[in-house]
């Protein structure tokens with residue numbers, strides 16, 4: 001049995017083939033425009049491994065990612081890998097206007113376009129390894145929430161470790177780390193390495209049901 005299954009009680013509908021109805025109902029991100037699709041796909045062509053998907057996340061996945069995050073009362077929120085901004089929009093809908101919100105995006109084109117779209121938010125064209133220096137530029141040291149859309153399964157273990165060190169080093173004591181993983185990558189050695197690291201560093205790890213309305217289907221890790 002994969003150790004992913006050991007983290008919670010999985011039901012038949014969580015497993016591939018468990019629910020045809022859910023599996024067939026892929027949902028396009030409603031807020032994404034055709035331009036967003038093209039922009040996202042272009043970034044995939046530039047760097048397939050680091051983008052990790054052909055199209056932006058669905059609104060269903062974006063909502064599952066932030067479900068359980070008390071964003072209204074958070075002072076500092078960091079997003080990793082915002083891409084064309086599907087999750088960013090959901091965060092901005094919920095966050096306290098006085099909170100500090102910043103995002104780190106490796107793709108320069110996506111970072112610049114997202115910055116133009118949300119001029120009140122700071123989007124850094126930086127790797128997620130550098131959360132601390134981005135927080136410091138905003139006069140902050142720690143984050144209450146770090147919300148990630150990074151494609152962990154596609155990353156080498158060393159890069160995963162560097163990014164996770166950056167996360168552990170900047171999350172406040174009561175802080176929460178939320179991220180998603182694609183179902184099809186769960187048997188990769190890199191996905192196994194990622195789960196081991198989460199278990200080593202977090203007291204509690206919950207996994208969501210699979211969000212079938214996403215291409216590719218994904219599930220969320222909530223770590224505290």
Ligand SMILES: C[S@@+](CC[C@H](N)C(=O)[O-])C[C@H]1O[C@@H](n2cnc3c(N)ncnc32)[C@H](O)[C@@H]1O
Nearest residue numbers: 050051056057081082083105106107127128149
């Ligand atoms: C799977 S896409 C998710 C994009 C968007 N958040 C969404 O849900 O549609 C992964 C994003 O992470 C970015 N990324 C990959 N590696 C990164 C890194 N080391 N630091 C910051 N961003 C990174 C990619 O450029 C891409 O925009």
